[in-house]
Amino acid sequence: MTMQPILTQHVREPNSFTLDFYLRHQGYEGLKKALALPPNDIIEMVKQSGLRGRGGAGFPTGMKWQFVLKDTPKPKYIACNADESEPGTFKDHVLMERNPHLLIEGCAIACYAIGAKVAYIYIRGEFYHVQLALERALDEAYAAGWLGKNIQGSGFDCDVYVHRGAGAYEAGEETALLESLEGKRAQPRIKPPFPAVAGLYGCPTAVNNVETLCNVPLIVKNGAEWFTALGPEKNGGPKLYCISGHVARPGVYETSMSTTMKDLVFGADFAQGMANGRRLKAVIPGGSSVPILLPDQLDVPASFDGIQKAGSLLGSAGAIVMDDTTCMVWLAENLLHFYQHESCGKCTPCREGTDWLLKILRRIERGEGEMRDLDLLQSVADNINGKTLCAFGDAAATPVLTTLKHFRHEFEAHVREGGCPLHAGWRRRGTAAAAH
Amino acid sequence: MSFHPKMPYGTGWHRSERKLAELGPEFAYTPENQARFDAIVKRYPPEHRRSAILPALHLVQAQQGYITGHAMTFVAGQIGCTPADVEDVVSYYTMFFTQPVGTYVLYVCRTLSCALCGAERLTEALEEKLGIRAGQTDATGTFTLLEVECLGACDRAPVVMVNDEWHECARPEDAAALVDALRERGTAALTGCHLCVERRNGQ
Numbered sequence: 001m002t003m004q005p006i007l008t009q010h011v012r013e014p015n016s017f018t019l020d021f022y023l024r025h026q027g028y029e030g031l032k033k034a035l036a037l038p039p040n041d042i043i044e045m046v047k048q049s050g051l052r053g054r055g056g057a058g059f060p061t062g063m064k065w066q067f068v069l070k071d072t073p074k075p076k077y078i079a080c081n082a083d084e085s086e087p088g089t090f091k092d093h094v095l096m097e098r099n100p101h102l103l104i105e106g107c108a109i110a111c112y113a114i115g116a117k118v119a120y121i122y123i124r125g126e127f128y129h130v131q132l133a134l135e136r137a138l139d140e141a142y143a144a145g146w147l148g149k150n151i152q153g154s155g156f157d158c159d160v161y162v163h164r165g166a167g168a169y170e171a172g173e174e175t176a177l178l179e180s181l182e183g184k185r186a187q188p189r190i191k192p193p194f195p196a197v198a199g200l201y202g203c204p205t206a207v208n209n210v211e212t213l214c215n216v217p218l219i220v221k222n223g224a225e226w227f228t229a230l231g232p233e234k235n236g237g238p239k240l241y242c243i244s245g246h247v248a249r250p251g252v253y254e255t256s257m258s259t260t261m262k263d264l265v266f267g268a269d270f271a272q273g274m275a276n277g278r279r280l281k282a283v284i285p286g287g288s289s290v291p292i293l294l295p296d297q298l299d300v301p302a303s304f305d306g307i308q309k310a311g312s313l314l315g316s317a318g319a320i321v322m323d324d325t326t327c328m329v330w331l332a333e334n335l336l337h338f339y340q341h342e343s344c345g346k347c348t349p350c351r352e353g354t355d356w357l358l359k360i361l362r363r364i365e366r367g368e369g370e371m372r373d374l375d376l377l378q379s380v381a382d383n384i385n386g387k388t389l390c391a392f393g394d395a396a397a398t399p400v401l402t403t404l405k406h407f408r409h410e411f412e413a414h415v416r417e418g419g420c421p422l423h424a425g426w427r428r429r430g431t432a433a434a435a436h
Numbered sequence: 437m438s439f440h441p442k443m444p445y446g447t448g449w450h451r452s453e454r455k456l457a458e459l460g461p462e463f464a465y466t467p468e469n470q471a472r473f474d475a476i477v478k479r480y481p482p483e484h485r486r487s488a489i490l491p492a493l494h495l496v497q498a499q500q501g502y503i504t505g506h507a508m509t510f511v512a513g514q515i516g517c518t519p520a521d522v523e524d525v526v527s528y529y530t531m532f533f534t535q536p537v538g539t540y541v542l543y544v545c546r547t548l549s550c551a552l553c554g555a556e557r558l559t560e561a562l563e564e565k566l567g568i569r570a571g572q573t574d575a576t577g578t579f580t581l582l583e584v585e586c587l588g589a590c591d592r593a594p595v596v597m598v599n600d601e602w603h604e605c606a607r608p609e610d611a612a613a614l615v616d617a618l619r620e621r622g623t624a625a626l627t628g629c630h631l632c633v634e635r636r637n638g639q
C-alpha cells in the first residue's frame with residue numbers, strides 16, 4: 001500500500017526550503033488557523049488526531065501537551081528534539097534541510113498550544129549545514145512576521161532558536177537534552193518530575209521530535225479525521241521511514257503505517273530489495289536500539305503497534321537491513337562499540353556494563369572466547385536492562401540479547417572454530433581487526 | 437583501543453578521571469566572535485547565561501582550532517560561571533578538542549549502516565594513504581583521522597565529515613584520491629550533503 005508523500009512531497013524540488021516556495025504551497029496556513037482558535041482547541045485537535053511521537057517512544061503528543069502544567073507563573077518552553085543520533089535514522093535531516101518552514105510552523109503552533117513563547121531546536125553538533133539551513137529559514141520567517149512579536153497581528157509572541165550540540169548521542173534523551181540546553185553535560189535526570197512539570201530551567205516543557213512537530217501544522221490545517229484516516233487505528237498520519245544497509249535503494253520513504261515492513265524493504269516504491277542479489281538475513285526495524293526481525297517476521301504493518309506485535313519496536317523508524325554476509329557477533333560488537341562510546345557515565349550498570357559487553361564480544365569475535373562467555377554476556381546484559389535512569393541502558397543491552405536469542409549458533413561457532421567463520425569482504429582485514 | 441578524544445580507553449584512563457587541558461596562549465574572542473557571542477547569549481533568559489556555554493565553545497574552537505585552559509577561563513568569565521563548569525562540559529562532548537588537530541579533520545562514520553557498506557575498509561585505506569592510525573594527526577599537521585559514530589546520513593554510506601562539511605558514498609577505493617583532492621582543492625573536493633543541491637550550485 002502506498003500513499004502520496006505529504007511531509008516530503010516537495011523536498012526534491014529546487015528551492016523547496018525557501019519561504020517563498022513554502023507560502024506558494026499553503027505554508028503557514030496552519031499557524032494562521034491556529035491563532036484564531038483558543039489554545040486548548042489545538043491540544044484537543046492533536047489529541048483527537050492520535051498523533052504519536054516520532055522520536056522513538058510513540059507517546060501521544062496531545063497528551064504530552066495536556067500534561068504541561070497550566071497554573072504556574074513560570075514561563076513554559078518547547079524543546080524540539082533535532083538530535084537525530086539513533087544509528088540508522090536520518091529523516092529529520094531531510095525535513096530540516098528541505099522543508100524547514102514546516103518545522104518552524106510546527107514549533108510556533110506548539111508554543112501557542114501550551115502557552116510558551118520560546119522554542120529551542122536542539123540540533124546535533126554534526127549537523128552544521130542543517131543548522132545553517134534552519135537559521136536561514138528562521139531569518140526569513142522573522143522578516144515576514146511569522147515569528148517574533150505580535151505574529152500576523154494576533155498578539156501572540158514567539159521566538160524560535162537553534163541550539164547546537166557538540167557530539168553526544170545521549171543528548172537525544174529528553175531530560176539529557178534539557179541538561180545540555182542548560183549548558184551542562186548531557187546526562188539524564190530522574191523522572192518524575194517529567195519535563196511537562198519541571199523541564200528546561202525547572203519550567204514546564206514539552207520535548208517533541210522534529211517529525212512530530214512537522215505533523216502538527218497538517219493536523220491543524222486538515223483536521224484530526226483527515227490525519228487518522230491516513231493510517232491504521234491509533235497509527236494515523238504520514239510516517240517517514242529510513243532504510244539503510246544492504247538494500248538496493250537506501251533512503252527516506254514516506255508512507256502510511258499500514259505499509260508492511262516487507263514492502264518497505266522489497267517494494268518497488270521503496271528500498272527495492274537486497275543489493276547485489278544477496279539473501280536477506282535480518283532487519284533491525286527501529287534504529288539500533290530495538291530487537292531484530294527475521295525475514296519471516298516482516299509481513300506486518302510497519303506501525304508502532306504492528307512492529308511491536310512482531311516482537312520488536314518501531315522506535316525511530318530507521319530500518320537497518322543486513323544480508324547473509326553479515327556476521328551477527330560482529331554486528332553486536334559494532335553496536336556495542338557505539339553504546340560503550342556513547343554511555344554518558346551517570347549510571348553504573350550502563351557505564352561499566354557496556355564496556356564489559358564490548359570486551360567480551362571482541363574476545364568472541366577474535367576467536368578467543370569460551371562457551372561460558374555466552375552466559376556471561378546474557379548476565380551482564382540482564383544487569384543493565386531496566387536498571388538505569390533512562391532507556392539508554394535497555395537500548396545498549398538489546399543488540400546483545402537479540403543476537404544471542406536468534407543467532408546463538410553463530411556465537412558458538414566462533415568459540416568452536418576459534419575465529420569468525422563469516423568475515424565478509426567489506427570488513428576490516430583480519431590482522432588489522434586484531435590490532436584495533 | 438577505541439578512539440575517544442577525551443578518554444583513551446584501554447590505557448588506564450577512566451571516563452570520570454580528569455585531565456586538565458594545557459593553559460596555552462592567552463585567549464580572547466576576536467571582535468566579530470565577541471559580537472556573535474553577545475547576540476547568542478540573548479537567546480537565553482538572563483539568569484541562565486550558562487545555556488550559552490556550548491555556543492561559546494563552538495566559537496572558541498572555530499577561532500583557535502581547539503580549546504585551551506585559558507580559553508575555558510575566558511568562557512567562564514563571559515558566562516559568569518567557574519572554569520570547572522566549562523571544563524566539565526568540554527571534557528564531555530566529543531566534538532571539542534583540547535589539543536591541536538590537523539587542517540582537515542576526517543570523521544569517518546564507523547556505525548552499523550556505514551560499516552555494512554565498507555566503512556571499515558575506508559578507514560583502512562585512509563590510514564594507509566595518510567600513514568597514520570585512526571585517532572592520529574599526520575606529521576605535517578594537515579590531516580587528523582577519526583572514527584565517529586552514526587552521523588545521521590546512513591542512506592549515503594559510508595559518510596565522512598570533513599571539518600563541518602559532508603562527504604557521502606565514500607568508497608574505500610576512492611580514499612587515496614579524496615586525500616589528494618583535499619590537498620589540492622580543499623573542501624571544494626567534497627560531495628557536500630546531497631540534500632543541499634542549490635547551495636552547492638552557488639545560491
Ligand SMILES: Cc1cc2nc3c(=O)[nH]c(=O)nc-3n(C[C@H](O)[C@H](O)[C@H](O)COP(=O)(O)O)c2cc1C
Binds near residue numbers: 058174213
Ligand atoms: C538514549 C536515547 C536517545 C534518544 N535520541 C533521540 C533523538 O536523537 N531524537 C529524538 O527525537 N528522540 C530521541 N530519543 C527519544 C526522546 O527521549 C523523547 O522520547 C522524544 O524526543 C520525545 O519526542 P516525541 O514524543 O515527539 O517522540 C532518545 C531517547 C533515548 C533514551
Ligand code: FES
Binds near residue numbers: 546
Ligand atoms: S551509520 Fe554512518 S551515517 Fe549512520
